[in-house]
Amino acid sequence: MALRKEIMERVYSKDWYLSLFRELEGSLNGEAGSDFHNMRKAAIDVFDNLDFPTVKHEDWKFTNIAPLLNYNFAPVGADKVSLDRSNLLNYLIKGLDTINVVLINGHLSRELSDISNIPAGVSIENFGDTIHNNSQLISKHFSKYAKLENGFVALNTAFAHNGSVINISDNCILEKPIQIINLNGTSDNTFVLSQPRNLIITGKNTDVKIIESYYSLNESDISFTNVVSEIVVGENSNFELYRIQKENHGSFQVSRTQSEQKRNSKLTIYTITTGGALVRNDTNTVLNGEGCECHLYGLYLTNGTQLVDNHTFMDHAQPHCLSNELYKGILDEHSRAVFNGKVYVRKDAQKTNAYQSNKNILLSKDVTIDTKPQLEIFADDVRCTHGTTVGQLDADSVFYLRSRGLSKESARRVLIEAFANDIFEEIKVEPLLEKFNSLIFEKLK
Amino acid sequence: MLKVKDLYVSVEDKEILKGINLEVNTGEVHAIMGPNGSGKSTLANVIAGKDGYIITSGEIIYEGKNLLEMAPEDRAREGVFLAFQYPVEIAGVSNSTFLRTALNEIRKYKGLKEMDAREFLTYMREKMKTVEMDETLINRPVNHGFSGGEKKKNEIFQMAILQPKLAVLDETDSGLDIDALKTVAQGVNMFRSKDNAVVVVTHYQRLLNYIVPDFVHVLVDGKIVKSGTKDLALKLEDKGYEWVREEEEINEGTR
Numbered sequence: 037m038a039l040r041k042e043i044m045e046r047v048y049s050k051d052w053y054l055s056l057f058r059e060l061e062g063s064l065n066g067e068a069g070s071d072f073h074n075m076r077k078a079a080i081d082v083f084d085n086l087d088f089p090t091v092k093h094e095d096w097k098f099t100n101i102a103p104l105l106n107y108n109f110a111p112v113g114a115d116k117v118s119l120d121r122s123n124l125l126n127y128l129i130k131g132l133d134t135i136n137v138v139l140i141n142g143h144l145s146r147e148l149s150d151i152s153n154i155p156a157g158v159s160i161e162n163f164g165d166t167i168h169n170n171s172q173l174i175s176k177h178f179s180k181y182a183k184l185e186n187g188f189v190a191l192n193t194a195f196a197h198n199g200s201v202i203n204i205s206d207n208c209i210l211e212k213p214i215q216i217i218n219l220n221g222t223s224d225n226t227f228v229l230s231q232p233r234n235l236i237i238t239g240k241n242t243d244v245k246i247i248e249s250y251y252s253l254n255e256s257d258i259s260f261t262n263v264v265s266e267i268v269v270g271e272n273s274n275f276e277l278y279r280i281q282k283e284n285h286g287s288f289q290v291s292r293t294q295s296e297q298k299r300n301s302k303l304t305i306y307t308i309t310t311g312g313a314l315v316r317n318d319t320n321t322v323l324n325g326e327g328c329e330c331h332l333y334g335l336y337l338t339n340g341t342q343l344v345d346n347h348t349f350m351d352h353a354q355p356h357c358l359s360n361e362l363y364k365g366i367l368d369e370h371s372r373a374v375f376n377g378k379v380y381v382r383k384d385a386q387k388t389n390a391y392q393s394n395k396n397i398l399l400s401k402d403v404t405i406d407t408k409p410q411l412e413i414f415a416d417d418v419r420c421t422h423g424t425t426v427g428q429l430d431a432d433s434v435f436y437l438r439s440r441g442l443s444k445e446s447a448r449r450v451l452i453e454a455f456a457n458d459i460f461e462e463i464k465v466e467p468l469l470e471k472f473n474s475l476i477f478e479k480l481k
Numbered sequence: 482m483l484k485v486k487d488l489y490v491s492v493e494d495k496e497i498l499k500g501i502n503l504e505v506n507t508g509e510v511h512a513i514m515g516p517n518g519s520g521k522s523t524l525a526n527v528i529a530g531k532d533g534y535i536i537t538s539g540e541i542i543y544e545g546k547n548l549l550e551m552a553p554e555d556r557a558r559e560g561v562f563l564a565f566q567y568p569v570e571i572a573g574v575s576n577s578t579f580l581r582t583a584l585n586e587i588r589k590y591k592g593l594k595e596m597d598a599r600e601f602l603t604y605m606r607e608k609m610k611t612v613e614m615d616e617t618l619i620n621r622p623v624n625h626g627f628s629g630g631e632k633k634k635n636e637i638f639q640m641a642i643l644q645p646k647l648a649v650l651d652e653t654d655s656g657l658d659i660d661a662l663k664t665v666a667q668g669v670n671m672f673r674s675k676d677n678a679v680v681v682v683t684h685y686q687r688l689l690n691y692i693v694p695d696f697v698h699v700l701v702d703g704k705i706v707k708s709g710t711k712d713l714a715l716k717l718e719d720k721g722y723e724w725v726r727e728e729e730e731i732n733e734g735t736r
Contacts, residue, residue: 431532436569439529440583440639441557441590450582454573454622 049105050087054080056110056229057194072167075179079193082184089186098374098406099316099345104288109229109260111195114143116222117253124148127217127251132467134215134247135160141220141259142198142230157208163199163233173203177235181266181322182294189292192231192264199232199263202246206239206270213245213278213465220261220283221253228257234265240298242273245465252284252311260288267295269303271325276304278468282311282475285340292318299325304462308472309336309344310479320349323357323385333459334363335472337479338371338403345374350392352385355415359389364459365396366452367403374406379420381413388415392422397429397455399448449480482507482678483528483548483647488539490520490527497523499703500539505647508675512689512714513682515700516722521682522566524700525651528680529563530556543647557583558590560646560677564636564653571623576635577605579623580642587643608641612668629656637668648672649680654688666691686718699725 057080061068088105089096117140124138137160138148144162151160167174184190200216220230238244250261261283269275275295283289289312297303309315321330336344350359365373375394396405409422429451437447456476463469483505490498497520505511515521527534528541530553541548548556571579585595596604605619612634624632633653640648650669654662669692673679681692689697689711697713698705699722707713707725717725 430569433569433571435531435553436565436571437579437583438553439531439557439563439565440579440643441554441586442583443554443586444552446582446586447554450574450579451571454571457573 050084052108053191054084060195060197072171072174076194076196079179079184079190079196083187083190083194086184086187086190088188093186095186095347095376098372098376099314099343101290101314101316104260104314107227107258107260109227111229111231112141112222112226114140114145117141119145119148119219121148124217127219127249129215129247129467129471131470132213132465134213137200137202137214137216139199139216139218139230139232141222141228142218142232144198144200155208155210155212157205158210158214159201159203160214161201161203163201163235164197166201166235167197170201173201173235173237177237177266177268179266181268181296182264182292188262188290189264192233192262192292195231196233198230199234201234202236204236204238204242204244204270207241208239209243210245213247215247215249218248218250218261218263219253220250220259220287221257223254225257228259230259230261230263232261232263234263236265236267238268238270238273238275240271240273242270242275244273245276245278247278247280247468249280250283250289250311252287255284256286257284258286258288259283262290264292265294267293267303269295269297269301271298271300273298273301275301277306279305279307280471280475281307281309281315284311285313285342287312289315291316293320295321295330297321297323297325297328297330300327301325302329302331304331305333306459306463306472307332307334307346308475309334310475312342312344314343316345316347318347318349320351321359322351322353323359324353326354326356328354328357330357330359331462332359332361332363333462335456335459335476336363336365336373337476338365338373339368339479340371341369342371343373344371346376347374348377350377350379350390352379352381352388352390355384355386355388357385357388359391361392362459363394364456365394365405366399366455367396367405368399370400370402372404372406375424376406376408376410377422378410378412379422381411381415381418381420383414385415386417388418388420390418390420394424395455396424396426397452398426399429452476452480482544483680484542485524486540486542488524488527488541489537490523491535491537492523492533496537497703498527501700501703501705503698503705505678505680507646507678509696510673510679510681510692510694512694512697513680513700513705514684514686514697514714514717517684519700520703521684521700522651525563525566525649525680525682528556528561528649529553554586555590557643557645558587562640562643562645562648564633564640564648564650566652566655568624568632568636570625570627572625574623575620576623577601577619580605580639583639584642605642608638611641611671612638613664614638630658630661633657633665634661634668637665637672641668641672646677647680648677649682651682652684653681654683654685662688663691686714689714701726
């Protein structure tokens with residue numbers, strides 16, 4: 037039913053999503069008066085008020101989302117796509133046994149997900165079910181971290197229904213990683229709107245690895261993923277998130293990953309982006325306890341007319357914390373990338389160590405990179421560094437490799453892989469490392 | 482094997498080589514000596530195929546083929562090797578992976594079977610002995626964090642692995658202490674055979690005590706002004722380059 041709109045004024049886009057909200061309300065069967073739905077209604081009001089951001093907003097200065105507003109994206113029913121487990125093979129990580137959570141166009145698929153028969157101390161549930169089954173958990177955490185500060189978060193919150201809730205009990209050391217596989221697409225040229233909402237809560241002394249991957253089911257579909265994940269990393273816990281964004285070249289993704297770290301916790305997030313027409317990631321963390329560590333690693337490989345925008349916000353709210361960010365980009369053809377990293381050190385956050393670096397290699401004259409590392413420091417006893425580099429492949433290195441018999445193409449590839457390599461240095465899970473390397477390899481082919 | 486014929490080369494409108502003639506046959510070691518800025522490294526780089534040099538006239542024939550028309554990688558695959566004066570550091574690629582890739586590219590070109598990781602390891606271990614290459618340097622990124630001496634050793638090690646037909650060593654002795662110099666020379670001497678040739682480009686005679694050349698050429702201001710046997714190198718050491726320059730002027734005068 038979603039048809040491609042003619043080029044229209046943006047105000048109609050907002051109306052389109054407001055009308056989708058009314059459709060949602062119509063389908064709620066009695067839930068419309070619930071406390072939870074009141075939160076949705078509040079969120080849609082915020083969306084109505086804020087609208088989608090434009091380049092006039094400081095945070096969206098370099099990323100014009102206008103192309104996204106040229107389509108009338110709409111949610112599709114869970115029954116629209118049928119897949120069986122054999123279809124999943126393409127999306128699994130070779131050599132790695134994972135607990136899989138499969139979201140198709142945002143809907144959690146019970147058939148394909150491993151939500152029963154999982155290790156003790158772990159619970160995985162469809163977000164919509166948790167609203168009824170565990171309203172206490174929802175009211176404690178939902179929308180408490182990802183604030184409604186822009187239209188996209190507000191929109192996701194207003195439609196919060198699909199997605200996953202992962203709850204990890206105290207002292208749970210999870211051997212198997214959990215993989216949240218997001219698959220978008222239909223086979224009838226619908227413009228798919230997928231708005232997963234994830235809530236991941238870990239208790240004290242836990243150790244968890246989560247892989248969050250995004251793929252298109254076919255090359256021709258155009259989808260829009262507007263995802264919000266709220267993550268709480270419990271005291272003394274280690275949390276690793278590996279994000280793979282490999283949707284097709286017509287798709288859009290706007291994501292907000294908002295983490296809250298408790299005392300002595302360690303959070304590591306990898307974000308590898310090779311696909312998508314327009315990808316905007318907001319990866320925000322509040323270091324909200326003493327002795328926290330947060331590591332963010334990002335790698336984006338762009339070509340064609342892709343645009344990949346990584347915004348990070350590292351909020352040092354407590355003393356004696358460490359944050360470390362390294363984002364690297366390889367841009368080719370007419371593509372664009374944005375990096376905007378803000379490190380915010382609050383007055384009480386003494387003895388903060390914060391490092392931030394963004395490095396880019398430009399392979400063509402027609403690419404654009406806007407990079408902006410930012411530090412805002414209100415404490416006086418801290419150590420913070422930031423830096424950014426933009427350059428080309430070193431001609432002397434290319435010649436050195438060629439003089440040893442490597443073709444020009446393979447010399448370039450070796451150097452690009454080498455450039456990307458230090459992002460992965462700390463990855464201890466060999467199959468994941470191989471997966472990441474193969475993503476680079478495929479993209480450079 | 483290699484014939485350089487009346488070669489003129491410029492860099493950014495400045496003429497560096499002004500009519501070089503040089504013939505190198507298999508089984509021979511040639512030394513090219515000369516003061517700084519005489520064009521020694523230019524000659525080495527032009528043979529290897531580095532960008533940025535304009536060949537205004539002349540030619541280089543290697544094994545009957547026009548070398549100047551070949552891409553650098555094809556020269557390498559045909560057996561030309563340059564030991565760099567300033568080896569490039571490549572972070573993120575291990576020395577051994579790099580060398581296996583390079584060796585297999587060359588083997589593929591020659592129609593030979595590629596070596597798998599295990600075969601290569603055995604082969605590499607054997608070659609490591611020839612230049613006393615430290616195991617830790619094998620697994621480190623290419624030249625990354627290597628000392629000057631380790632970098633030069635690594636060049637000779639690469640030569641031992643790739644087994645070229647023509648090895649051009651560009652100032653391989655610079656920055657080496659006497660022990661490292663001996664090791665490097667030993668590596669070159671073990672490589673020497675009746676089937677290959679070595680061109681040693683150097684400023685000082687010192688290296689030639691250990692790698693004894695069959696022929697010595699003196700390059701001054703873009704021209705080979707004198708050729709002779711190893712005695713010429715000793716004479717140069719004794720009298721300095723000024724002596725050749727003066728002789729050259731006398732010759733010019735009597736012509």
